[in-house]
Amino acid sequence: MFKKLTSILAVLVLVFVSTTTASAMADRDDIQAQRDAMLSQRQAMQEENAARRQERQDLREAFADEKxxxxxxxxxxxxxxxxxxxxAHLKAYENLKTRIQSVIDRLAARGADTATLAVGLSTLNSMIVQYGSDYAAFIDSLAAAHTLACGHAEGDFRQGLADSRLQLQSLRQERVEIRLFYADTIRPAIEALRAQMQELRPVSSTVTD
Incomplete structure (x- = not known):
């Protein structure tokens, strides 16, 4: 009787253990399935976010290229x-120098002392040459800024434009100085020479009947 009872208890224990083990395994499978589902969902969200970031980056690059x-x-x-x-400026200055040289030649042929005017013309020519050289450098700086417009840091591009603006301001000042030098030095020298030639012109005698 005791042995039979023991056998029954053993069977019950075995059934309980088996049931518990199966339930635990089922629970573990459910947890793993939930984890797998969450991981899959997380990966899907990451991929979607990455796709959105790439789309925004593509739009920014397209806008940057257009700009x-x-x-x-x-x-x-x-x-x-x-x-x-x-x-146009250099052509106008060359014409101005040609006219001044013509005045010098004409007045010198008539015996006027044109040394002062010749020195003034030489100074004016140096100013014009410097202006032409500085203008060429300014255009080169614009060309350099043109190459910086794409593929370089925005700071470099802005600095290039700032340098070009300073050069342009300097060129404008040089034009003012050339104009003032002509007005204050060249033109008064020409007028003085013409006045001198008027004084040297012989006075014609008046013939009366």
Whole structure:
């Protein structure tokens, strides 16, 4: 009787243990399944976020490329404008020098002392040569800024433009100095020589009947 009872208890214990083990394994499987689902969901969210970031980056790059092309076009147009102005300014200065030299030659042929005017013309020529050289450097700086418009740090590009603006201000000041030198030195010298030639002109005698 005791042995039979013991056998029954053993069977019950075995059934309980088996049931508990199966339940525990089922619980572990459920937990693992939940973990797998959460991991899959997290990975999907990460991939979606990465795709959104890439899309925003693509949009920024597309906008930057468009802006870059616009800046390059504007810089190219401005550079051509300044090149045309440089040519026009230097041509006007060359014409001015030619006229002054013509005055010197004409008055010297009539016996006037044109040494002072010749020195003034030499100084004016040096100022014009310097202006032309500085203008060429300014245009080169614009061309350099044009290359910095794309593919470089924005700070470098802004610094390049700032340097170009300073050069342009200097060029404007040089033009003012050239104009003032002509007005204050060259023109008074020409007028003085003409007045001198008027004084040296012989007075014609008046013939009366």
């Amino acid at each position: 870059c092309q616009e800046i390059q076009t504007r810089l190219s147009t401005r550079t051509q404008d300044f090149e045309s102005k440089r040519t």
